[in-house]
Amino acid sequence: MAFNSEDLDLSKTALQELDIIYVLGASHVYLKGGPGVGKGTQCTKLSRDFGFTHISVGDLLREEMKDPSSPHREMIEQRMKEGGLVPPYLSNGVLLREFGKYTVNGQKKFLVDGFPRSMDQVVEFEKICKSRFTLFFDAPKDVMQKRVLGRLGKEGRFDDDRSIFNLRVDGFLRDTMPVIEYLRQESQVFTIDCEGPLQDAYIVIKDLIAEVRRANVL
Numbered sequence: 001m002a003f004n005s006e007d008l009d010l011s012k013t014a015l016q017e018l019d020i021i022y023v024l025g026a027s028h029v030y031l032k033g034g035p036g037v038g039k040g041t042q043c044t045k046l047s048r049d050f051g052f053t054h055i056s057v058g059d060l061l062r063e064e065m066k067d068p069s070s071p072h073r074e075m076i077e078q079r080m081k082e083g084g085l086v087p088p089y090l091s092n093g094v095l096l097r098e099f100g101k102y103t104v105n106g107q108k109k110f111l112v113d114g115f116p117r118s119m120d121q122v123v124e125f126e127k128i129c130k131s132r133f134t135l136f137f138d139a140p141k142d143v144m145q146k147r148v149l150g151r152l153g154k155e156g157r158f159d160d161d162r163s164i165f166n167l168r169v170d171g172f173l174r175d176t177m178p179v180i181e182y183l184r185q186e187s188q189v190f191t192i193d194c195e196g197p198l199q200d201a202y203i204v205i206k207d208l209i210a211e212v213r214r215a216n217v218l
Contacts, residue, residue: 026099026129028110032180033137034172035165036144038198039113042137045202046111050209053107057115060094061086083167085175088120092128099129118175122182133188133212135205136180139195141169 029052031039043054065076072090079086095115102110112131116122148165183189190208194201 026103026108026110028099028112028129028131030115030131030134030183031111031113031137032134032176032183033194034139034141034144034176035168036147037137037139037194038147038201039137041198042202042205043111043113046205046209049206050213052109052111053102054111054113055095055098056113057091057095058113060098061091064090064094081164083164083171085118085121085171088118088124091115091117091121092125095125096128116179117172119178119182122179126186131183131187133190134180134183135208136189136191137194137201138191139193143195144169 031043033039040056043052043056046052047054061076061080064070065073065080067073072086076086076090085091095112099110102108116125145162145165149162180189192201192205192208
């Protein structure tokens with residue numbers, strides 16, 4: 001189903017469409033990190049071990065781009081090729097729609113991957129659904145590049161390309177690092193070293209999530 005953004009006001013229209021009761025019952029954690037840092041891999045494991053629902057906003061936008069009925073197809077494709085961002089009404093809107101889809105079936109614990117990526121996104125979305133905390137996966141640029149180029153042709157992503165990778169990293173540093181600093185002021189941000197093997201990083205992440213749950217933060 002294509003997302004209709006027609007004059008969308010997230011504080012009013014979107015919430016009325018999704019049902020405010022269910023959306024505000026959701027509990028979510030942000031997963032942040034540059035391209036190739038291992039967010040998808042770690043989300044799969046956390047979903048398996050802790051019962052989270054993994055939501056990748058990038059995947060939602062790619063699905064939207066492939067929907068022939070979507071009015072946003074060309075814009076999404078162009079922004080992705082440029083390593084840029086879609087407007088907040090679209091990224092926030094597809095995420096709210098996904099929250100609504102799961103919460104009506106009783107699932108209200110989410111890992112949100114690849115979002116928020118700009119100050120506009122985070123400020124607006126936090127007004128609606130405040131996050132519990134943020135996991136920031138950190139790795140040097142050369143490590144991320146090696147992983148991204150290593151999956152070329154394996155996942156069918158046109159944005160896994162050397163030139164697009166550089167644009168994505170530049171965009172991450174420019175747009176997303178300020179978001180992480182903002183979240184440090186608003187809630188807890190846990191930094192995970194993901195330079196080494198991803199399985200080693202997951203041991204740290206798993207212990208951290210277990211400790212957070214014992215403290216009733218999640």
